[in-house]
Amino acid sequence: MxxxxxxxxxxxxxxxxxxxxxxxxxxxxxxxxxxxxxxxxxxxxxxxxxxxxxxxxLSKSEMATAMPESGGTYLYVERGMGPLLGTVAGVGTWFSLAFKGGLALVGGAPYLVYFLDLPVKP
Known part of the structure; x- marks a missing residue:
């Protein structure tokens, strides 16, 4: 720190x-x-x-300005509501970003098939 x-x-x-x-x-x-x-x-x-x-x-931008440290959502919730809820928020953010990447791949696959003219097996 x-x-x-x-x-x-x-x-x-x-x-x-x-x-x-x-x-x-x-x-x-x-x-x-x-x-x-x-x-x-x-x-x-x-x-x-x-x-x-x-x-x-706007609230998140205000918190980022008030607490210019690394940690993001975890840091803001931890400072306001304690370490337990901060950890829950941090882990929740991590999982949402992990799933976001997977869903981006699933959503992007039809575009690859269309633009690269790939064969699709039903």
């Missing part, structure tokens, strides 16, 4: 990482599914989702 963090990333790098983390591979899969259920109202649904997630994003 005594080592100071190096601030090597500029605004473009941070924005690219943040957008990639938020959008992920879901942008290729979910809009079609959402369009089946909501039709043209899907635009309103996405706007509503953005409005609902905005307070959480």
């Amino acid at each position: 005594g080592k100071k963090l190096e601030r090597d990333l500029g605004l473009p790098s941070v924005m690219a990482i943040s957008i990639g983390a938020m959008v992920g591979s879901g942008i290729f899969i979910l809009p079609g599914e959402a369009m089946k259920f909501a039709g043209p109202a899907v635009v309103l649904a996405y706007l509503l989702a953005a409005v609902l997630v905005l307070p959480a994003a």
